[in-house]
Amino acid sequence: MMHRRWWSDPVLHFILIGGLLVFVQAVANPGASGREVVVSRDLVRGLRADYARRTGAVPTAQEEAALIEDYIRNEMLYREALALGLDEGDIVVRRRLIQKMEFLLEDEEPLKQPTDADLAAYLRAHAGRYASPEKVAITHVFVSADRNPSPRAAARALAREIAAGRPAAELGNPFLRGRELPLYSERTLASIFGSAFAAEVMNLPIGEWSAPIRSSYGYHLVAVQNREPSRNAKLDEVRTRLLRDWRAEERQKANAKALSRLRAAYEVRLEKGGDA
């Protein structure tokens, strides 16, 4: 167990950052609460350089006056906005700060290296996530709906020819994605042929030619050559993914812990009544 040091306490960080922001604001905007806008020579030089950088030209006296006027206007509006507390209510600023703080919290709790036993337990608990789906490898004879006026009847006729002993490889129309497909899951087959076709093919027996099956492109006679049943993964096959997912989950737990510690330092008062 590593001993936690006082300076790595996230609560402390939160307070420090808050303090820092207030401090920096005070330094950067002296008199921000007051009604004085100082146009220093440095400032004017900066405005001039900025103008040159944007336009490639030195500002004329008139343009420079406009730049300064612009600065004064923006400065006033900015201070008024701060005085009204607009920065606090801005959800965008709020969201960014929250995101940052979450990052900081993440780096607080060092994660331990998982043992094989940890990973095996994790795998057992989430077996479904790592299981490989059932897959089939098929050979098919394609009858194109575009090249045959009655493709279903044509497919039936081809089925009779195959039954009579004609080699299937000589039959049918070419299919752009191939005649013999390797082990594919139902999802992959659906992306090639359409979902109704894929569902039907998954249920075919091995080694027999099917009756014509309809796809998005026509009719197919299908023979399943090989079937790999759905199976749970072994530790070594998915070690990489396991490690990542295990870490992600541990990370989440650690973050939750850090958050609950933070929560302990706050008093949360839930007001009753009304949902307005």
Add this chain to the structure above:
Amino acid sequence: MSAVTFRVWGGILPWIATGSLLALVAGGCGDDDDGGGAPVEQGRCIDFNPLRNVYFGDLHVHTTYSFDAQVFDVSTTPEQAYRFAKGEELKLPPLGSDGQGTQTLRLQRPLDFAAVTDHSEFIGEVEACTTPGSFGYDSESCQTFRAGGSLGQTVFGISTVEESPMRLADVCGEDGSACRPFAGEVWRRTIDAANAAYDRSENCQFTAMIGYEYTANTNVSTLHRNVLFRNDHVPFPTSYIEQPTPQGLWRELEATCLEAGIDCDVLAIPHNSNESNGNMFYVEYPGATSLDEERVQAERRRDLEPVMEVYQHKGDSECMNGLSGIVGAPDELCGFEKRPRAVFEDCGEVPGSGGVAGGGCYSRLDFLRGALLAGLQEDARLGVNPYRLGVIASTDTHNGAPGSVEEQDFIGHRGSTDDTLDKRLGPAQRRSGPSFSPGGLAGIWAEENTRESLFDALRRREVFGTSGPRIAVRFFGGWQLEEDLCADPEMIAKADRDGVPMGSVLPQERSSDIAPTFLVTAMKDAGTEARPGADLQRLQIIKGWITDGEAHQQVFDVAGDPNNGASVDSGTCERVGTGAASLCSVWTDPDFDPTQHAFYYARVIENPSCRWNAYSCLGLTGEERPEGCDDPEVAKTVQERAWTSPIWYRPG
């Protein structure tokens, strides 16, 4: 403030992201497995196919690390973007009171691959400006950036149009170095996210590639490139700020990747040439004083930029009618997804400016066809074709939503700029409006779904683009392709044996009285049960050639029927009539002249279907119905399509 560990990488040392270095940068948490320098096995995937499978994906994706996404409330991380590509849900603006997105998006069908390509220019600045306590956090620039919107974007974006861009001193320090560690940290997270999403099992379900966008807006014209790597041995990104010319980008990619001895390989994909005012493919060889020096530059460009993006959410870059410099009848299908400008002006031979802001002139060189023709002219003059360009399409999403290309699901492409229908259909603006569209997909014919196999297919240009649907199209050319291939069950094996695939140059032929023959064949998108894909209307071959220095084009219908009577009712989005589920043709060039440089590419055209705005307006009445729903200037239907990479002929 020491909680986040940064490591500063000084100088020009390439920033190599092998597994072990990553672990160092990550503070020693011991990442393990990313295959570092391990040899790559070919054929590790169960669907390895020497005749190549087709894979669909998106190679142009921005996340919250892009300055012009973050300022519009986009908080999607690369990790979330890859998860979305694999089928998970994503929350997008408008933000609710809890700061979370209120729109939910999910892909109907996961992608096979994707690459997150954030703008490399300001990844450090974005991080610095959102990290309280950083050197620049309280600077005026950072405050303006955090305030968001177009102003926030301009703070940084303005540098990309400057000739001598500089990092903002108030954010990054006088010498710009204060942003570098932040950039390193963001780049590390980008690589980590890709490595985590990449399926290295034998199932090869998903490939995450590593890349970034190089964002040059010289002359206020789009000269953008996506830089894409073959593996995770990658240098620190090159940006416009350090290398403000494309020539500088190419030199640095050579120095930090190709010639760095770190097993790195890279290519760059030009895109949005439609907004480049003739600049993207303007023929020039800066600094060259002899033909030989011009050849060296032309070869470098040809080798580093083998592919362009022909379509994405900012419109089509294939072709446009009415521009000077190309002889031939107008192509009726070139009106597809154009972004209108206030004034139509032809650049002629002199490049213009203003395309980034939606202005300036149009040039034939803004489009694939003009660039291919200029390439032929250069090949005739130099013996080298600098624009031997294959094609892909992608989205350019700034929501971190790769592959979200379905017209029915379009909820905008860039955070708060177009997160309501009113904004999407309001008056056209630079960053939103009715001329934007969901963008397209990249199709890749590769042996297997791995980084190396996909990259190699891009390099040999065996790739195509679609305007969204997953249309599969193959295109082969040769001197002895059999005429009855379309009926031959061994079609692809024979075409591959007797010819060359899309992206290739026809081999030299001795006999001068033979014309080349092409096989083009396409399958419609099967779609899903709820949304079946549209039928195909026709296949076309587009030929471009040079006679006496003059550029010519001609479009041939080679299969299907342009008058098949199919249409769509834009009031209900019901498709009427049918087309073909698949089409095929073996075509011989009837006017072949062996003395002329030529290219041929194929285009697959679907029957008409509803454009996104017609879907979005369905059922809206009265107050709910934006005026844009009934604007006659906004197209309500579209003919989705696919474009293949060309096949070239060079006289012997």
